[in-house]
Amino acid sequence: MFYFISGELALLRPGLAVINAGGVGFKLTVSDRTYDALSSANSKEAKLFTHLAVREDDMELFGFCDEAELDTFKLLTTVSGVGPKAAMSILSCFSPEKFALAVCTEDKKAIARANGIGPKTAARIILELRDKMMAENTLPTLSGDTGAPVPSAIGASAASSGKMSEAQEALLVLGYNRTEVLGVLHTIDTSAMEVEDIIRAALKKLMR
Numbered sequence: 001m002f003y004f005i006s007g008e009l010a011l012l013r014p015g016l017a018v019i020n021a022g023g024v025g026f027k028l029t030v031s032d033r034t035y036d037a038l039s040s041a042n043s044k045e046a047k048l049f050t051h052l053a054v055r056e057d058d059m060e061l062f063g064f065c066d067e068a069e070l071d072t073f074k075l076l077t078t079v080s081g082v083g084p085k086a087a088m089s090i091l092s093c094f095s096p097e098k099f100a101l102a103v104c105t106e107d108k109k110a111i112a113r114a115n116g117i118g119p120k121t122a123a124r125i126i127l128e129l130r131d132k133m134m135a136e137n138t139l140p141t142l143s144g145d146t147g148a149p150v151p152s153a154i155g156a157s158a159a160s161s162g163k164m165s166e167a168q169e170a171l172l173v174l175g176y177n178r179t180e181v182l183g184v185l186h187t188i189d190t191s192a193m194e195v196e197d198i199i200r201a202a203l204k205k206l207m208r
Helices: 032-039 067-076 084-093 096-104 119-135 156-161 163-173 178-185 195-206
Strands: 004-013 016-021 024-030 045-055 058-064
Touching (some): 004 024, 004 032, 016 032, 024 032, 045 067, 067 096, 067 119, 096 163, 178 195
Antiparallel strands (some): 016 024, 045 058
């Protein structure tokens, strides 16, 4: 019904923002991340992407500081047993990028740290979303389009086990392009590393 709402930020509290748009005060439930973004904006004007949740006895409008957070919210609410409040709890703990990383690396402990999210729910989120998030990308082979062999520094055992492929997929989900991902992975000796360690090492190089 509403794609975004833009106007004067009339009220801001943890978990709540009110935007005055055309003389109407729209009350929006927001994550801690969006609250922090609005708090640090130093502007009386605000624009939030929205989702209207309709239940039998209530309607609630949710606001998001960017489309990535909105998309992650929608994706989370497709998981059985995860409603809007649980999704907002997760978004208060994770940026969309860090949530994608937690799902792709199957980090149940990290997801379960969100308020109201237990280990079983975290496991269900990973089970239902991991393949969906991976499928959003067209994944290249480790050798790239040229068919060039993977450098020996990668380690044949790591490549054959699929660790490098999983790390590559996770980094692509986070928004890095194929060229820079392959370039960084080729510089890491992953023979004694787990997938999570490979991703962390690659992120350190990519964020320099």
